Amino acid sequence: MQRVLVTGGAGVLGAAVVRRLLRDPDYEVRVSDQRAVPAWMREGCEVHRGDLRALSEARKALAGCTHAIHLAGIVEGAGAPHTLTEVNNALSNAVVRAALDADVARFVYVSSSTVYERATVFPTPEEHAWECPPPRSAYGFSKLTGEAYCRAAFAEHGLRYTICRPFNAYGPGGPDDAVIPDLIRKSLDGLSPMPIYGSGEQTRTFTWLDDVADGLVCAMRSPAGEGEAFNIGWREETSIAELARLCWEACGRDPEQLELAAEPSPKAVDPLRRSADVEKARERLGWRRR
16 A cells, blocks of 8 residues: 655645545555545544654654645745745755655655746747746746655655646635636626636636545556656636636626626736647656646
8 A cells, every 4th residue: 555645735736736646456545634534534534633844853853754645835925035935945956865765666746837837838848948048937937846856855865756847726615816726716796897817818727626636646657657747638728718717608798798898917927828748748647637
């Protein structure tokens, strides 16, 4: 039996990963999170509640684990860039060190499509992360730094790692201010003109939570995933204006009645395009987004 540690397992994507692992009889699951853990997770998993920035707690969390999927961290949009950088780097430092001490068979670092903030190639392949300029946002830079921790730990100590870069995961339980729940709420209220951030021309590759979770587990268990980075995303770009229309019509509104009103984006960095090339994950992992 293999035991998998999921750091940040009480989060939206973390919970989807835990559900995916629990469906597989080959895995026992341990969740490490300082947030409240739902009853179903407490019943099906071991739970660790310590602060993973402390190496002693990271070692406790990883003791006896054969695999780890590292999701814990402060997410984009938190509004405190120094705190975000400080916390995420401290987590990478302690968790990677503890994974080396535990000699895990595979360490999956969950990075982000924000490492491609300044991409110039679309759809964007994995190797473009080293060709485009580094991210300007604290979140994107912290995620790229976490990738560097993995590669450095491999170069010096032989860490068996895989890097996954999800693209705009969405699904139930996400934050209310995320773009899809925000547009649905405005559509239910019949708000027209509907305020949207930016011109509406920005495109994103929105990817269902369960598809992302399945991609992370596929990358973890596949021999072809070791030492590699993979984009985990949907195949098509959707503009924010198109997304607003989809939400409006899904809420039963007359499409002829929708007008859009552009507002300044609250994000310091809001790229015009974010588009995933996912051929590498398809060819090497056999992963298919559904």
